Amino acid sequence: MLFLMLTPAVVYFIIFHYVPMGGVIVAFKYFEFDKGILHSPWVGFKNFSFFFESGQAWLLTKNTILYNLAFILVGMVFQVGVAILFSELGGKRIKKFLQSTMLLPYFISWVVVGSFVYGIFNYEFGSLNTLLRTLGMDPVDIYGNPSVWFFIIVGFYLWKLIGYGSIVYLAAIMGINPELYESAELDGANIFQRIRYITLPLLKVTIVIMILLQVGGILRGNLDMFYQLVGNNGLLFNTTDVIDTFVFRALYQQGLDLGMPAAAGLYQSAVGFVIIISLNYIIKKVNPDYALF
Amino acid sequence: MKRKRSKPGILLFAMLAAVLIFAGCAKNNSGSEASSSSSPSPEASATSSASASASPSASTPSGPDISKKVELSMYLPSDGAPDAKLIHDELNKMTERDINATVKITFLSNDAYNLMLSSGEKFDLIFAANYMNYQDNARRGAFKEITPEMLSAYAPETAMEDKDKLAGGYVGGKMFAIPTLAASFNYSAYVVRGDLMKKYNVPDIKTIDDFGVYLDAVAKNEKSMIPYNMGKNDAWTLCALYFGNNNLMAPGTPNCTSPIALKKDDPSLQLVNTFDLPETTAFIKKMKQWKDAGYWSKNALSNTVTLNDSFKNGKNAALITSIPGANNIYNEVNKSHPEWDLRVYPAFQGPIDRYSYMAGGMAIGAKSENAERALMLLDLLRYNEEYNMLTQYGFKGTHYTINEKGDIVFPADSKYPPNAAGTWGWTNETYTRVFDGSFPNYAELLADAKARYEPNPLVDFSINAKEISEITTNLSNLFTQYAGPLYMGFTNDVDAGIQEYKDKLNQAGLAKYKEVAQKQIDEYLKSK
Numbered sequence: 066m067l068f069l070m071l072t073p074a075v076v077y078f079i080i081f082h083y084v085p086m087g088g089v090i091v092a093f094k095y096f097e098f099d100k101g102i103l104h105s106p107w108v109g110f111k112n113f114s115f116f117f118e119s120g121q122a123w124l125l126t127k128n129t130i131l132y133n134l135a136f137i138l139v140g141m142v143f144q145v146g147v148a149i150l151f152s153e154l155g156g157k158r159i160k161k162f163l164q165s166t167m168l169l170p171y172f173i174s175w176v177v178v179g180s181f182v183y184g185i186f187n188y189e190f191g192s193l194n195t196l197l198r199t200l201g202m203d204p205v206d207i208y209g210n211p212s213v214w215f216f217i218i219v220g221f222y223l224w225k226l227i228g229y230g231s232i233v234y235l236a237a238i239m240g241i242n243p244e245l246y247e248s249a250e251l252d253g254a255n256i257f258q259r260i261r262y263i264t265l266p267l268l269k270v271t272i273v274i275m276i277l278l279q280v281g282g283i284l285r286g287n288l289d290m291f292y293q294l295v296g297n298n299g300l301l302f303n304t305t306d307v308i309d310t311f312v313f314r315a316l317y318q319q320g321l322d323l324g325m326p327a328a329a330g331l332y333q334s335a336v337g338f339v340i341i342i343s344l345n346y347i348i349k350k351v352n353p354d355y356a357l358f
Numbered sequence: 359m360k361r362k363r364s365k366p367g368i369l370l371f372a373m374l375a376a377v378l379i380f381a382g383c384a385k386n387n388s389g390s391e392a393s394s395s396s397s398p399s400p401e402a403s404a405t406s407s408a409s410a411s412a413s414p415s416a417s418t419p420s421g422p423d424i425s426k427k428v429e430l431s432m433y434l435p436s437d438g439a440p441d442a443k444l445i446h447d448e449l450n451k452m453t454e455r456d457i458n459a460t461v462k463i464t465f466l467s468n469d470a471y472n473l474m475l476s477s478g479e480k481f482d483l484i485f486a487a488n489y490m491n492y493q494d495n496a497r498r499g500a501f502k503e504i505t506p507e508m509l510s511a512y513a514p515e516t517a518m519e520d521k522d523k524l525a526g527g528y529v530g531g532k533m534f535a536i537p538t539l540a541a542s543f544n545y546s547a548y549v550v551r552g553d554l555m556k557k558y559n560v561p562d563i564k565t566i567d568d569f570g571v572y573l574d575a576v577a578k579n580e581k582s583m584i585p586y587n588m589g590k591n592d593a594w595t596l597c598a599l600y601f602g603n604n605n606l607m608a609p610g611t612p613n614c615t616s617p618i619a620l621k622k623d624d625p626s627l628q629l630v631n632t633f634d635l636p637e638t639t640a641f642i643k644k645m646k647q648w649k650d651a652g653y654w655s656k657n658a659l660s661n662t663v664t665l666n667d668s669f670k671n672g673k674n675a676a677l678i679t680s681i682p683g684a685n686n687i688y689n690e691v692n693k694s695h696p697e698w699d700l701r702v703y704p705a706f707q708g709p710i711d712r713y714s715y716m717a718g719g720m721a722i723g724a725k726s727e728n729a730e731r732a733l734m735l736l737d738l739l740r741y742n743e744e745y746n747m748l749t750q751y752g753f754k755g756t757h758y759t760i761n762e763k764g765d766i767v768f769p770a771d772s773k774y775p776p777n778a779a780g781t782w783g784w785t786n787e788t789y790t791r792v793f794d795g796s797f798p799n800y801a802e803l804l805a806d807a808k809a810r811y812e813p814n815p816l817v818d819f820s821i822n823a824k825e826i827s828e829i830t831t832n833l834s835n836l837f838t839q840y841a842g843p844l845y846m847g848f849t850n851d852v853d854a855g856i857q858e859y860k861d862k863l864n865q866a867g868l869a870k871y872k873e874v875a876q877k878q879i880d881e882y883l884k885s886k
Contacts, residue, residue, distance in 0.1 A: 095824070099499035099724040101478050115828030119835070120865040180662065188656035189584065208657035209848065297590050298659040299839040300848055306839075315835045323476060325831065 092327035102323075112328035121311065126284070129307040133283045135219050137276060143227045145268060148234035149260055167228030178221060179293030186217075211304040218294060218305065222287075237271040238264060273348065273355040281341040284333040288313055308333060422512055427454075428728045430461040430735060432483040433474065435490070436780025438465040441773035445752055452745065457734045465780055475500045478725070482732045485783045486535045486721040488526070488714055493820040496534035501721040502729055504533045512733035515741045525818040526716030531885070535722075536736055537715035540785040543807040544711040545704070546595075546602055547684045549669075549677040552699030554580070563703040566603060566644075569676070573653045576675040586648075587674035588658040592665050593842035595678040600641045600845070602706035606632070609816055609875055615837045617863050618872050622709065622814060627883070629876050631868065633841075633860050642844050642852050649847030658846060670694075678705055681803055688797040702797050709812040716818065720783040739784040746789045749781045766791035819882050826874050832866040 092112055094105040116122055147167065154160045185193050186207035194204035207213060241264065249259050286307030295305045297314070312329040316322060341357075349356040442465070450460045461483075466474065468490070474481075475495055486492040486501065495501065504527075510517040516524070516536055526537040548563055550572055558575035561568065576585040588595070597614040601607065605623055608616030619632045632638055648654070655661055668674035670691060677687060684702045691700055720736055722729050738745045751758045751766065752774035759767045768775060776793070792801070823830045840859035849855035 096476070097499040098475050098478055098495070111828070115831045118828055118867065119832045120862060183657070183660055183662065186657070187661075206656050208660050296660055296662070297838050297842070298657075299843045300659060302839050311835070314838060315831045322827065325827070 089327065089331055091323050092331045094324055096323040108324070112324040113332065115315065115325050116308075116312070116329055116332065119311075119315075121306070124303065125306055125308050125311050128304070129284055129286050129309075132215075132218065132286065132307060133279075135215075136222055137279045137283075139219060140223060140226060140230060141272060141276060143223055144230040145234050145265075145272065147227055147231040148238055149264055151231070151235055152238040152264070153256060153260075164228070167231070169228070170225045171229040173225070175289040175293040178225065178290075179296070182217070182221065182294055208298060209300055211301045214295070214301050214305050218291070221294065222290065233275060234268060234271060237268055241267050270355055274357060277341065277345060277348070277357050280344055281337045283340060284308060284336045286310060422730055422734065424458045424731070424734075426458075428459045428731050430459055430482040430728055430732055431480075432461050432463045433471070433481055434463060434465055434485050434780030434783070435468050435471045436465045436778065437467075438780070439774045439778045441752060441757065442779050445748060445774060445779070448748060448753070449745070452748075453735060453738070456738060457731060459728070459731045459735065461735060463780075479723075480725040480727075481723040482726045482728050483735070484721055484723060485718070485780060486716075487718045487782075488716045488820065492535060492716060492719070492721070493529045494823070496529040496721070497822065497824065499724055501534040502724050502726055504536065504722065504729075504733070506533075508729065508733060509533070512730045513737040515737050516733075523715050526714040527719060528818070529820070530822070535716065535719040536740070537719040538717070538783065538785045539715070539740060540718075540787045540790060541715065542680075542682075542713045542717055543811060544602065544706075544713055545681060545803070545807040546598055546678050546706055547681060547803060548703045548705050549679060549684050549687055550701050550703070551675055552701045553697060554675060555701065556699070565707065566599065569705075570644075570648065570653075573648065573676065574651065577652045580675065583673055583675055584655055584668075585653045585675045587661070587663070587665060587668045588654045588846065589661045589664045589668075590659050592658070593845050595665070596645060596845045597841070599678060599705060600638070603708065604637050604641075605708050607711055607814065607816070609819060609821065609879055615834065615841065617833055617837070617841070617868060618875060620816070622711070622812070627816065627879060629872050629879070631860070631863075631872070633856050633863070639852060639856060642847065642849075642856065645845060646847035646849065646852055654846065659843060659848065681800070681807070685793065685796050685800060689793070689795050692795070692797075700797065702799060702803065704803060704806060708810070710807050710810040711814055712811055712817055714818045718782040718785060736784065740786055743789055746784065746786050749779070750785065750789065751776060751791075760791070761794055763794075764791070765794040765796075767794040815883060815886065816879065819879060821875050821878055826867070826871055829867040829871045833863065833868065833871060836862050836866060 088102060091102050091105075093107055093109060094102070095108045095111075096102070097105045100106075151160060151164060154163070183191075185191055188194060188204060188206050188208065191207075193207070197204050207217075245263050246259055249263060254262065286309035288309040291305060291307055291310045292313065295301050295310070308329060312326055316326055345357050442463070446461075446463050449463075453459050453461055471484075471490065475484075484501075486495070506517070513536070519539075523539060524533070524537060527533045527535045548569055550563065554560070554576060555572065558579055560572045560575050563569050563572060573585040576583055594613055594615060601614040601619070605621060606614075606619040607622055608614060608619050609629065617632055618629045620627050620629060649656075663673075665674055665677050666679075666687060669677055669687065672695075677684070679687065688700050688702070691698060720739075722732050726732060739749060740746065747754070752772075754760075757768070757772055757774040758776075761767050766776075821830075836859065840855070840862060843849065844852075844855050844859060
């Protein structure tokens with residue numbers, strides 16, 4: 066009976082995740098319209114060369130990994146922090162209000178975020194520079210200054226996803242037996258001690274699993290975000306370009322060549338697969354309870 | 359956390375998955391077999407018609423057989439027009455009468471266009487153009503070859519057309535599309551505000567430097583305006599200005615983003631690296647001066663508002679655009695702001711290039727079963743005045759009228775405005791009218807373009823990038839990252855910036871790209 070209930074999910078995964086996986090062969094083919102995926106001629110690893118011969122492969126891989134590490138680690142710290150804050154907060158109404166406010170940015174499209182980022186940092190008429198000018202200070206040229214963009218991007222990522230990401234942790238905290246807190250309180254533990262010795266240790270499993278899940282996608286850039294915030298501004302590419310934006314840009318003008326984007330995607334997935342398998346293996350060695358599988 | 363799953367459970371899951379995978383495959387196979395076996399007639403008829411078309415002149419001298427009624431499908435990349443349905447109904451009445459066929463026209467976006475080609479869908483007619491990667495799509499087998507026999511049997515008027523006008527449709531010696539019958543020139547014009555010129559005593563614009571004088575006057579005096587308020591995708595207007603004024607052309611690409619170029623006055627047509635030319639450095643130095651003087655925004659590269667839009671809103675004082683582009687903006691702005699007194703000046707000096715006629719055209723789908731009828735329809739759309747005028751301009755009296763000068767007049771909120779319904783694939787100069795309300799020196803500029811036009815042997819050439827696609831991909835990416843910002847003057851040190859770009863180009867394989875391009879050009883010229 067339980068397996069019957071599982072069937073829809075299994076069917077879904079097979080149709081939309083396993084069958085399309087066969088399409089990965091297009092990464093090794095010169096795609097021709099009339100022949101389709103199956104009958105197009107093989108070209109070996111040629112489709113991969115555009116990425117590795119661009120002279121940017123290392124920079125892009127490095128940027129992608131660094132950004133994702135920042136998102137995962139800094140994001141985790143903030144999300145856990147916010148979750149703990151909400152769990153300890155009294156006052157039902159204010160709590161609900163704050164929680165909704167935190168969640169709201171998640172539903173704003175990056176397109177919209179991109180346009181108000183431009184509205185803030187625009188040199189001539191942006192709100193930041195207008196403010197600086199009225200205060201008698203020199204305006205700053207954000208769009209000509211690549212080094213600040215790491216912070217802008219991470220900042221907006223946090224702003225948008227903290228509320229949403231904290232829900233999982235909040236749920237885990239709600240699952241902690243309240244008796245633990247009561248007895249700790251009776252023993253004289255203050256709020257920080259309770260967080261330090263009860264909440265955090267019990268959240269550890271959730272945190273490790275959440276990190277593991279995200280690490281699998283460590284070579285995937287969030288195209289939506291990077292493209293909407295940075296766009297085609299070549300001046301900023303050295304600090305903001307990730308694999309996804311590079312591939313998108315490289316192939317957008319070229320008409321539809323299925324082979325090259327498929328090759329780039331395969332590279333990202335393969336590296337992500339290796340990373341998650343080895344990380345899981347290590348964690349299993351250290352503490353089998355924390356491993357994903 | 360449920361850490362432990364039962365072994366048999368996993369096994370069962372795996373088996374279920376395996377069974378479903380195989381079932382899925384099996385179903386797929388039988389499905390495609392079933393569909394191919396259940397519809398044998400169209401394929402059979404296609405092969406028979408193909409064999410018939412191979413020797414039409416011998417067997418059917420009395421014209422093609424149209425006894426069987428067919429429905430053609432046509433795809434046009436366009437947003438369409440409100441009254442398009444009415445026009446299509448009328449068109450269908452005519453096609454039923456003349457060639458015993460109806461045509462179902464579907465509009466689609468540019469992205470859907472690419473997806474449709476890659477999905478291998480069956481269709482009869484589709485718009486194609488070199489800016490939409492016509493040659494590459496043709497090489498990838500998206501279109502059906504139009505043989506000379508087919509052309510003379512089913513599209514006799516097209517078959518008799520000048521070789522020169524059809525040349526753009528050939529890819530690797532085979533014809534895959536029929537180009538339009540309208541020449542468009544690579545001729546840019548400055549569109550500027552006459553009221554500002556008068557106010558600040560700016561003389562007429564004849565050269566790039568004169569244009570700079572105008573921009574300077576606006577930058578110094580109009581604090582709420584940015585003189586040339588470029589958006590993020592407008593860098594090409596500057597490099598076009600550079601190419602157009604220095605008699606340069608890029609081989610096989612319709613614009614100036616190529617890092618290699620030909621000097622058109624060099625009879626040997628040898629490719630040079632654009633960024634090796636001293637003129638390039640000089641031009642970019644000038645652009646840096648312009649940028650530093652505030653002629654465009656410091657964040658132009660991230661500005662999402664186009665030049666046209668900010669011009670219409672009065673935030674931008676100048677445009678560099680084609681003659682039709684200038685006409686469109688003039689039409690629009692002259693109604694809302696006649697006091698702006700728009701003026702249009704030619705922006706290129708020296709000889710003028712023509713684009714390939716393949717800047718628009720129609721192709722037949724690779725899997726089309728009605729290629730003959732599709733060709734007959736194309737011949738009608740291209741050469742029959744009734745068909746051409748109906749599809750291009752709509753119903754006379756409702757969608758357009760002709761005034762006493764012979765110019766075409768459109769009502770204010772036309773439900774079938776010109777150039778909206780995706781009919782660019784069969785434009786014919788013979789039936790194209792001058793729009794009423796064109797800018798005053800419109801005809802003069804058109805005549806100027808024709809007078810200065812110098813035929814160019816490579817106008818229809820396109821690089822076959824199959825073997826070097828990774829290089830072309832990276833080169834176009836490098837334009838966005840380095841050359842675009844350079845042309846817009848975004849660099850602290852021009853020489854160092856150019857050197858960095860050149861280093862990146864060499865890393866990406868510029869030398870090989872140049873060598874392959876040169877070889878293909880030489881072969882192309884020999885075969886011509």
